[in-house]
Amino acid sequence: MARRGGRRNAASRNAKANNAMQYLETVLLENIGDEDLSKQAAKQLSDMSKRHSISLNQGVNRLICRGCKTPLVSGHSSRVRIRNGVLITTCLNCSRVSRKALGGDSDE
Ligand SMILES: [Zn+2]
Numbered sequence: 047m048a049r050r051g052g053r054r055n056a057a058s059r060n061a062k063a064n065n066a067m068q069y070l071e072t073v074l075l076e077n078i079g080d081e082d083l084s085k086q087a088a089k090q091l092s093d094m095s096k097r098h099s100i101s102l103n104q105g106v107n108r109l110i111c112r113g114c115k116t117p118l119v120s121g122h123s124s125r126v127r128i129r130n131g132v133l134i135t136t137c138l139n140c141s142r143v144s145r146k147a148l149g150g151d152s153d154e
Pocket of ligand 1: 111112113114115116137138139140141142
């Protein structure tokens with residue numbers, strides 16, 4: 047089982063990772079109600095994004111807890127509140143809180 051081609055093409059490796067991540071995003075979004083499956087997809091997504099330095103797209107990023115990699119489903123595994131134009135998401139698994147300003151980046 048010799049491996050051939052010592053020099054790998056970084057670009058194609060990245061493209062493959064991108065494809066895999068897009069697929070995982072779909073799996074996550076379509077199976078958000080399936081705890082096991084969505085958990086696995088979320089963990090793999092965050093592993094891959096770290097390994098390949100690819101950032102998750104915003105929508106998916108917000109669905110995964112940074113603390114414990116659990117998919118955040120509002121009303122189920124997370125609590126979502128809006129206060130002063132800030133979206134506050136609390137993970138019910140590890141209690142990690144993430145904040146996101148709504149309505150652009152206007153500082154006041
Ligand atoms: Zn968490």
